[in-house]
Amino acid sequence: MSEEEDLTPVKPEESELLVVTGMSGAGRTTAAHALEDHGWYVVDNLPPQMLGTLAELVSRMPESLPRLAVVIDVRSKNLQRDIREALNGLGASAVNLRVLFLDASDEVLVRRFEQGRRPHPLQGDGRISDGIRAERELLARLKDSSDLVIDTTDMNVHALATNVTELFSDSGPIVLRLNVMSFGFKYGLPVDANFVADARFIPNPHWVPALRPHTGLEKQVSDFVLIDSGAEEFIKRFVFALxxxxxxxxxxxxxxxxxxxxxxxxKHRSVAVAEELGKRLAQLPRTKVAVQHRDLGRE
Structure with a gap:
């Protein structure tokens, strides 16, 4: 092979086109900035009617626009239809199009709008909560059909940027990223959970005075939870089912x-099980696992 041939750039087989959308105030701008920092070309506030045309352009110029993200907000009343038409219109073109949906709890969204001293785009003459309710109804089907959903309720801008960075590195999206999360049922189910496992069948370390102050991250609690309690068999079968x-x-x-x-x-059982489950899932091929504990340290 000649030196000239060595220097010839390889044409990408498939371009990445990422649609960033979701609830107003959930972090679209932060996500867009994180994508830009990692080599994505970002188009903000794109009219969704132009998405199909842009996808066609990307498919014809993969070497010029290998990784393009477009940020679309709720101002289009036909957002779900326009994105779906763009997806259907791609056909066999060499574009990998995904939809990233950002969400957060109503309470947090209200607080973010109040702190920013700006109205919700759909509240009209009503309250911020009225606009959030209308937007949630409008985007419900789009959220259900999205490829990725990130709940930013408990994230600041730095945590969200880190999350987006882990999903979209310089070499493109990872094959499969699993977020294993422990939580307490008394604080509510995680809104972005794809699968929920109930560890309340395991004997509770809370009722053991020597273990109560400790957490599932500590060996004495982990051993109590995972040994002779049915947890090992549960984890093994759960991984097999997944x-x-x-x-x-x-x-x-x-x-x-x-x-x-x-x-x-x-604090105890779910933390220990999530840690062990994360270790088992990380052994699967083409898989990256992150473990987090939503309610650890919460009183």
Whole structure:
């Protein structure tokens, strides 16, 4: 091979086109900035009617626009239809189009709008909560059909940027990223959970005075939870049941899933099980696992 041939750039087989959308105030701008920092070309506030045309342009120029993200907000009343038409119109073109949906709880969204001293785009003459309710109804179907959903309720801008960075590195999206999360049922189910496992069948360390002050991250609690309690068999069978599901995610070009493990307070059992489950899932091929504990340290 000649030196000239060595220097010839390789044409990408497939371009990445990412639609960033979701609830107003959930962090679209932060996500867009994080994508820009990692080599994505970002188009903000694109009219959704132009998405199909842009996708066609990307498919014809993969070497010029290999990784393009477009930020679309709720101002289009036909957002779901326009995105779906763009997806259907791609056909066999060499574009990998995904939809990233950002969400947060109503309470947090209201607080963010109040702190920013700006109205919600759909509130009209009503309250901020009225606009959020209208937007949630409008985007419900789009959220359900999105490839990735990130709940930013408990994230600041730095945590969200880190999350987006982990999903979209310089080499493109990872094959499959699993977020294993422990939580306490008394604080509510995680809104972005794809799978929920209930660890409340395991004897509770809370009722053992020597273990009560400790957490599932500590060996004495972890051993109590995982040994002679049925937890080992539960984890083994749960991973076995997840394997064909995760392979189906890959085949359907889905790259993100949240697996939530709950106990009463999110301090002992769910933490220990989530840690062990994360270790087992990390051994699966083409999989990256992050473990977080939503309610650890919460009184």
């Amino acid at each position: 394997e064909p599901v995760l392979e189906g995610y890959r085949q359907e070009n889905k790259h993100y899933a949240t697996i939530a493990v709950g106990c009463t307070g999110g």
